[in-house]
Amino acid sequence: MKRQKRTTIYDIAQQLNLAASSVSRALSDSNKINAETKALVLKTAAEMNYQQNAMASNLRKGNNPTIGVVVPRINQYFFSNVIAGLEEVTFKAGYNLVICQSNELHAREVEGINALVNQNVSCIVISIAAEKGSFDHLQQVLDRNIQLIQFDRVVEELETFKVLNDNRQAAYEAVQHLIEQGYRRIALLEGPQELQIFRERKEGYIAALQDHGFPVLSELMYANAWTKELGAAATAQLLDMPDPPDAIFASTSDFAALGVLEVANNKGIRIPEALGICGYSNEPFTEITSPSITTIDQFSVEMGRKIGNLHFQELENFNPESKTKTVNVRPELIIRNSSLRKSHVP
Amino acid sequence: MKRQKRTTIYDIAQQLNLAASSVSRALSDSNKINAETKALVLKTAAEMNYQQNAMASNLRKGNNPTIGVVVPRINQYFFSNVIAGLEEVTFKAGYNLVICQSNELHAREVEGINALVNQNVSCIVISIAAEKGSFDHLQQVLDRNIQLIQFDRVVEELETFKVLNDNRQAAYEAVQHLIEQGYRRIALLEGPQELQIFRERKEGYIAALQDHGFPVLSELMYANAWTKELGAAATAQLLDMPDPPDAIFASTSDFAALGVLEVANNKGIRIPEALGICGYSNEPFTEITSPSITTIDQFSVEMGRKIGNLHFQELENFNPESKTKTVNVRPELIIRNSSLRKSHVP
DNA sequence: ATATTTTAGGCAATCGATTGCAATTAGCAA
């Protein structure tokens, strides 16, 4: 089956005994064209099954209304939600969305970025891979004056737009909530401190304790517990302490919180009475566990929308002149049974 | 900040006192170019920070190495996995991946398809929206000789490549497993029978019962139970029967199975002893519930890969001459505690 | 009726890379 030639504006022009430029003007709704002619062209174009060749148009206009996205994994809950939100906005604006996944590999990320640069996309949105490497590829994007928007996992030293969760604030609120529920020895499961997001969460934890007159105890802070297994191991150790914690804030992820939950359940420790638990991310499963897990929703879909709006300069409250090109998305504490030991009586 | 002109092959040609055509040949690794010249061009191109303009190249070559995807929702577990698998293959082939979501709306789907046609993509991959509508937009894709690959939710009457789960087989195996575990009255939660996938699952259920000499009882088949809530409601009714089922196959989704689980738990019915449960999809949460839920893995990532390979004509066991352009992905039964009442002793 | 402004539409260059064909040079055989 051979591909038959598609209809071009020249075909339409010939059909109507017009110049191609007039057809183009009619189709692009220019005001330099007679209304009747325009209608005629539109009608003929429809009849001839005309579809614009976007490549030709983009080449001539020198821009490609496309946003490129590079994320570690497309099929991770958080990322797929961000992409969904972003797609919503870009589609409305008539933009395309091209997607690459880095699989957490630096080399793959570089390749993806290059492909997007070749495409001459108008914006690249990225959450960087875990694997360390140089930032030349990102710098190159900036040098070519393609807009670069980083989100969630960002390279701090690069001067780009950044869309972030207010991790500090979220952690603060979580710990505050635990304090209000009467927990007195609140432990923290920390993530790798190389990553800014985990440092910020720790800051929020410490600030909340201090603001409420609680001591900050290093024995209650457990490093690098960011998977279910590590969370479980950490919990086993913490609960074996002479003076064990009465709450655990798994600031790394809901998976760590799940590990906490399972260990506590196995030990017959009652949740939330004897142990309060709070996770991070609002993964779908947190609603389903027994008891359900208190966690922090990152509004990932909303985050995607904000990224898109940022590109289209439509983000409310955003001052393009501002030095700090950072947009914060305010996460929300979702209180569930794993931390709710006081019933809410008004 | 104004966008400085990017380096073109003409810039390189001028720099080296060559013709642009020679630069093009050098860059595309043509054999009609001297090795030394080629090396020189490559070196200079790198120095001048050259990146090919893909739009110009695609326009001239008349094709766009891009695959477009239209799915109901990007952030649905199944779809995001398919996309991830597809991206893997397309990236390896040097293709781009453009993504649209229909949000289950027909009009949105049409718009998305049109955008992809404009882009002159070489292949469109689609899982159709739930909202019914005409198939003109898909027919148009075929008329333009753009390859169309449907997956999961397909329009049967269109003659296109189709990548499907073997739903019948999967359901058969699930029911067979329940029978082997000694369940005798196995109920079915059905999905909307307009959709082929649900019809096939029902067929598998019936066939398994018949093959093992069990009666097919209409009172054990419950229509349209494809959310958690509907699954719960169905379960409540089924368990109130004078002679209730001792197993429920939630063929619609794991969410429905979750509804079953919750109702049974609330009623104090022991799982798997008094009631066996099997879901469909292998959602991540099925591993976490108590008890964990037996379900069917659809190999969604693998499905995405197969779609990609199909486009690149590399799919093993695929005969391009065959009339039936359908590729089946074999799902796998994942046996967990919700249906395992016999321990496996060899 | 003449001058001036608008309006409509055509011409041709352009975006950047590719490619068929022609031209030049080198390589080699007779």
Added chain:
DNA sequence: TTGCTAATTGCAATCGATTGCCTAAAATAT
């Protein structure tokens, strides 16, 4: 040395749409 092939490279057209500039006709003003 002449003739012929092969290897390189250049020239120019091309992909399809857009747009600055120009012209002709129509509309309006004087």
